[in-house]
Amino acid sequence: xxxxxxKEALICFKNLRVTLPYPTQPANPAEGFRGRLEIxxxxxxxxxxxxNACPPRLxxxxxxxxxxxxxFILGKCTYCARCADVCPEHAITMSQEFExxxxxxxxxxxxxxxxxVKCQECGTAFTTKRIVDKLVAILPEKIEIExxxxxxxxxxxxxxxxxxxxxxxEVEK
Amino acid sequence: MPPRAKYIRTTLLELERIHSHLLWLGIAxxxxxxETVLMQAWRIREPVMWLCEQITGNRKTYGMNLIGGVRxxxxxxxxxxxxxxxxxxxxxxxxxxxxxxxxxxLHMRLKNVGVLSPSAAKELCPVGPTVRGSGxxxxxxxxxxxxxxxxxxxxLITKPDGDVWARTLVRLEETFxxxxxxxxALEQMPSGEIMADVxxxxxxxxxxxxxxxxxxxAIHYVLTGPDNRPYRWRVRAPSYPNLQAVPTMLKxxxxxxxxxxxxxxxxxxSCTERLEVVDTKTKxxxxxSQDELREMSRKR
Numbered sequence: 001x002x003x004x005x006x007k008e009a010l011i012c013f014k015n016l017r018v019t020l021p022y023p024t025q026p027a028n029p030a031e032g033f034r035g036r037l038e039i040x041x042x043x044x045x046x047x048x049x050x051x052n053a054c055p056p057r058l059x060x061x062x063x064x065x066x067x068x069x070x071x072f073i074l075g076k077c078t079y080c081a082r083c084a085d086v087c088p089e090h091a092i093t094m095s096q097e098f099e100x101x102x103x104x105x106x107x108x109x110x111x112x113x114x115x116x117v118k119c120q121e122c123g124t125a126f127t128t129k130r131i132v133d134k135l136v137a138i139l140p141e142k143i144e145i146e147x148x149x150x151x152x153x154x155x156x157x158x159x160x161x162x163x164x165x166x167x168x169x170e171v172e173k
Numbered sequence: 174m175p176p177r178a179k180y181i182r183t184t185l186l187e188l189e190r191i192h193s194h195l196l197w198l199g200i201a202x203x204x205x206x207x208e209t210v211l212m213q214a215w216r217i218r219e220p221v222m223w224l225c226e227q228i229t230g231n232r233k234t235y236g237m238n239l240i241g242g243v244r245x246x247x248x249x250x251x252x253x254x255x256x257x258x259x260x261x262x263x264x265x266x267x268x269x270x271x272x273x274x275x276x277x278x279l280h281m282r283l284k285n286v287g288v289l290s291p292s293a294a295k296e297l298c299p300v301g302p303t304v305r306g307s308g309x310x311x312x313x314x315x316x317x318x319x320x321x322x323x324x325x326x327x328x329l330i331t332k333p334d335g336d337v338w339a340r341t342l343v344r345l346e347e348t349f350x351x352x353x354x355x356x357x358a359l360e361q362m363p364s365g366e367i368m369a370d371v372x373x374x375x376x377x378x379x380x381x382x383x384x385x386x387x388x389x390x391a392i393h394y395v396l397t398g399p400d401n402r403p404y405r406w407r408v409r410a411p412s413y414p415n416l417q418a419v420p421t422m423l424k425x426x427x428x429x430x431x432x433x434x435x436x437x438x439x440x441x442x443s444c445t446e447r448l449e450v451v452d453t454k455t456k457x458x459x460x461x462s463q464d465e466l467r468e469m470s471r472k473r
Contacts, residue, residue: 007272008209018216030223032245034230052400080236085244094230 034079034094037072039110043091046070046114046128050083050092059083063116066125070112075105119156121163126156175366178242182320184255184358185229185237186384187351191262192221193387194344194351197439201341204436205282210273217265224258227251241369252359259352270345283338287422287434290335299418300411301389302347303438306340308333313385325357337437344439374401386411388439410444 020027029035046068051059058073084092100108116125117132132153139150152160195218202210222232228247229235237243247255273279289299294307304311310331314322330346332339378397383390389411398404415438422434450459461469 001275001277004272004274004276008213008276011213011269011272012209015213015216018219030227030230032230033226034236078234078236079231080234081230 029096029098033096033098034081036095036097036100036108037074037077037079037081037084037110038093038095039072039112040091040093041112043089044070044112044114045089045091045130045134046112047088047131049086049088053082053086055080055082063125066116066118068114068116068125068128070114072110072112074108074110077108117154119159120151120154121159122156124156124158174242174369176321176363177246177365178367178369179321180325180358180362181243181247181367182238183322183325184247184355184362185225185235186320187354187358188221188225188228188255188259189235190351190387191259191348191355192218192225193439194348195221195262195266197344197387198341201337201433201436204433205279207273207278207282210269213269217262217269220258221262224255227254239368239371240374241371242367244368246367247359247362255359256356259355263349263352266345266348280338282430282433283336283341284334285336285338286430287337287426287437288335289418289422291333293421294335294418297414297418297421299389299415299438301385301387301415301439302340302343303389303415303418305329305331306343307335311390313383313390317383319382319384321358321361324361325354327351327354337433340437376404388412388441389415408444410441412438412441412445413447416440416445 048061048070051057051061051070056076056078058076060071060073062069062071079094081094084094102108114128114130117127117129118125135153136150139153155163195214199211199214199218202208202214225235226232228251229237229245237245289297289303289307291308294304294309298304299307300311308331310329312327312329313319314327315329318326327350330343330350332342374397376397376399380395380397382393384393385391391411392409394405394407394409395403396405419435419438422437423431426434450461451457452459
C-alpha cells in the first residue's frame with residue numbers, strides 16, 4: 001500500500017505541471033487543422049459545389065433579382081472541410097482559428113453575393129457572371145468552336161435546347 | 174476500398190481506442206476520488222489527441238472516412254512520430270499501472286463491486302469491454318473483421334470475474350493491444366490509393382455496418398436518398414445494450430458504489446438517450462415534437 005503511494009507520488013513529482021499556459025499565451029493548432037472557414041471572395045465563381053457537398057446542408061443558395069447569394073450558416077458547421085475539398089477554385093480554406101465562442105451564432109455567418117447573367121432570349125438569370133467569364137476564358141484553348149458559339153454561353157439551358165431543336169429542324173428542311 | 178485506406182482506418186480506430194480507454198481510466202479514478210489517476214491518465218493521453226490533430230485536422234471528429242476510403246493520407250514522414258507517441262504512452266501507462274495496481278484503495282473500491290456474472294452477461298447481451306469483463310469472448314474486430322483487422326488481428330482480452338476491476342483490466346490491456354496494432358498496421362501499411370472511384374450513390378439502398386468502438390459494438394443503419402445523401406440514419410451506440418446490464422450490476426451494492434458501477438460501462442448518455450414519456454395515471458404515451466423539446470430546453 002505504502003509502496004504504491006510512493007510510486008504514485010514519484011510519478012507526480014517527476015512530471016509536475018503539464019498544462020499549457022493558454023490563454024495567457026497563444027496555443028497554436030497543428031498544421032492542417034480545420035478551423036473557421038475562410039472564403040476568398042475574389043476567387044469564388046458561384047458554382048455551388050460547396051453547397052452540394054456540405055453534409056449538414058448549411059450553405060444556402062438563393063437566386064434573387066439577378067444576384068446569387070451563398071449563406072454560410074456556420075453556427076451548425078462541423079468543420080469537416082468538405083466544402084474546401086470540393087471547391088474547384090480553392091476559394092474556401094480552413095483557417096487555424098478556433099476561438100469562436102459567441103453569444104450570437106449569426107456572428108459566424110458568411111454571405112457571398114455574386115452577379116448573375118440574364119439569358120439573351122428569355123431574360124431569366126441562370127448563372128453567375130463569373131462562371132460565364134471563366135468559360136469564355138478557358139473554352140477556345142481547349143476545343144475549337146465557331147465564333148458565334150460564344151453566344152451560347154449567354155443562353156439559359158432551356159433556350160439552348162429550344163434553339164438547338166430549331167437549328168436541327170432547319171437543317172432537315 | 175483500396176487496402177491502404179483500410180489500414181489507415183484501422184490505425185485511427187486504434188488511436189481512438191487508446192485515447193478513449195485512457196479517458197475512461199481518468200474518469201473512473203475521478204469517480205472514486207482517486208484524483209492522481211485522473212491527472213496522470215489524462216497527462217498520458219493528451220499527446221494522442223495532438224497526434225490525431227496532426228493526422229486528421231482535429232482532436233476529435235476526425236472526419237476521415239468517406240464512402241470508398243479516407244480523405245487524408247498518413248504520410249511516411251508521420252510514421253516515426255506516431256510510433257514515438259504510442260511508445261511513450263505504452264511506457265508511461267506501464268509505469269502508472271505498476272504504481273496503482275498494488276494500491277489497496279483501488280482494490281477495495283473496485284473488486285467484487287458491480288458484478289455481472291457470465292451467465293447474466295449472456296442473457297443481457299452487453300457489448301465491448303463490459304461483456305469481455307464477464308468472460309464472454311466477443312469482439313466485432315475478430316468476429317466480423319472489417320478495415321484491415323483480418324491482416325492485423327487483435328488479441329481478444331477477457332477477464333472472468335465480471336466486476337468493475339475486471340472491466341478496468343480489460344480496458345487497460347486493450348490499450349496496450351491497440352498500441353501493438355497501431356505499430357503493426359504502420360509496419361504492414363501497403364502503398365497506393367486511399368480512395369476508390371465512387372461516383373454516384375444509388376438512392377433507396379439500405380446498409381448496415383458494425384464497428385468495435387472503444388465502448389463496444391456500434392451499429393449504424395443507413396437508407397440512401399437522392400443527391401448522394403442519406404435519407405435515414407440510425408445509430409445503436411454501445412451504451413444502449415450496456416445500460417441494460419446496469420440494473421443487474423447495481424443489485425445488492427452500496428449506493429456509494431453506484432457511480433463507479435454505472436461509470437464502469439463507460440456510458441455515453443448523449444449517444445444513447447432514448448426515452449418515453451408515460452403519464453403514470455392514464456398510462457398514455459406522449460410523443461414530443463422537436464419544437465416542443467427545443468422550447469422546453471430553452472425555458473429552463
